[in-house]
Amino acid sequence: MKSLLELAGKTFELSELEFNSISELILEKAGINLTQNKKPLIQARLIRRIKKLGMKSYRQYVKYVNDDRTQNELRIMIDLLTTNKTSFFREEEHFDFINKNILAQRDLKQKPLKVWSAGCSSGEEPYSLTMLLKEKYRYMAKEDFQMLATDISVEMVHRARLGVYAEETMESLPATYMHKYFTKVVTPESRTKYRVKDDLKQHVRVARLNLISEWPMKGPFDFILCKNVMIYFRHDLRDNLVHRYGKLLKPGGFLFIGLSESLSRNSGELNYVQPAIYCKPQ
Ligand SMILES: C[S@@+](CC[C@H](N)C(=O)[O-])C[C@H]1O[C@@H](n2cnc3c(N)ncnc32)[C@H](O)[C@@H]1O
Structure with a gap:
């Protein structure tokens, strides 16, 4: 029995x-x-x-x-x-590219930047980019740089909004950034955590959005990061998404995908720049 x-x-x-x-x-x-x-x-x-x-x-x-x-x-x-794996400055090559090729000669006062992190998970990606910009433009005002960060997961949206990270999560972040952009907090359970400072947070708007549904925002965006998200999608949905990203990008704008991903030939009018970086023609 x-x-x-x-x-x-x-x-x-x-x-x-x-x-x-x-x-x-x-x-x-x-x-x-x-x-x-x-x-x-x-x-x-x-x-x-x-x-x-x-x-x-x-x-x-x-x-x-x-x-x-x-x-x-x-x-x-x-x-x-959903798989929510992420980290600060994940796939560093992309941050280098943004630094050298997009921010190098840009005056934010004349040309504010608008960026979308689509599938932002717990927020490390949008906050990393915002830190990069803060390093470049010390006196950046809220309206000079707007970051939209979205995810389908209620829990991840909550975490990204909260912007509080465990000590282990902070390991991928240079110590100078940690001191500059985070406040150390001790939880009631005596655990040390790090909270994103308001000065950084003010640039990041976090919202729940299912990428395969309608999008309420109009753009246009200077660049869109959709990294390590479409890898889990069916091919036709992936192609359709890339086509929609293309429409929402400014001419000359960039789409970043995960380093292990690539776009298929049916992905519309975006031009290949370097691994996992595509550009909308001017
Ligand atoms: C592996 S994480 C990638 C996080 C970050 N982009 C990175 O590369 O580190 C994938 C994220 O995509 C989100 N996601 C999956 N399907 C989605 C959908 N249909 N709409 C919006 N977000 C989705 C998941 O909730 C998850 O947080």
């Missing part, structure tokens, strides 16, 4: 049918392509939620997500299934 534990384990095995319905839902709602090799990941990430809700199977959970008119559970599910 099977033990209770074995029976419980059996109930929580993700069947092929359940995997298909979860991956179809995530593809439809977030554009994310969960391939077969992501099965253990889905299982590991959803099991705690399912148990917390007192449910007995993934099938029951998917039905619950679909029946929830508020879409709150869908948002939770998306939060659980």
Whole structure:
């Protein structure tokens, strides 16, 4: 006879049918392509939620997500299934490029910069760029540089808005930046954390946005960073997104994608500049 534990384990095995319905839902709602090799990941990430809700199977959970008119559970599910890996000054080459090729001869007073970090995760990317600009233009006013930072994940949007980071997260940041742009705080649990100073934060507007839905903003942007986001999307959705980015860029504006990504030939009118950097013709 099977033990209770074995029976419980059996109930929580993700069947092929359940995997298909979860991956179809995530593809439809977030554009994310969960391939077969992501099965253990889905299982590991959803099991705690399912148990917390007192449910007995993934099938029951998917039905619950679909029946929830508020879409709150869908948002939770998306939060659980997105990959949010990021760090300060990730893929440094891009920051070097921006420094040398975009900021070098730019007078922000005459030509304010407008940038979009699409899929910003917990905010390290938009804050890194803002620090780079602060280093270049010490007396930069709020209207000289505007950074829009968006993500689909409610939790990541909350974290990016808060701008409070654990000590481990700060390791990729030069110490001078840490002292200049962050305030040390000690949490009630006696953990040391670092909070982004208001002087930096004032340039960054964080909002929740699903990239495969309608976009409320008009642009145009000097450059758009959509790094390590489209890598999880289906090809046609990726091409469509790149086309929409192209429309929102100023002539001569740049699109940055992750270093391990590349654009397909159907990605519209953007010209290749160097790995993972594309430019809209003037
Ligand atoms: C791996 S992180 C990349 C963060 C940052 N751009 C970087 O390169 O370090 C990918 C982010 O894309 C977000 N994302 C995934 N699908 C999305 C969608 N449909 N709309 C908006 N953001 C999405 C995830 O929530 C996640 O925070």
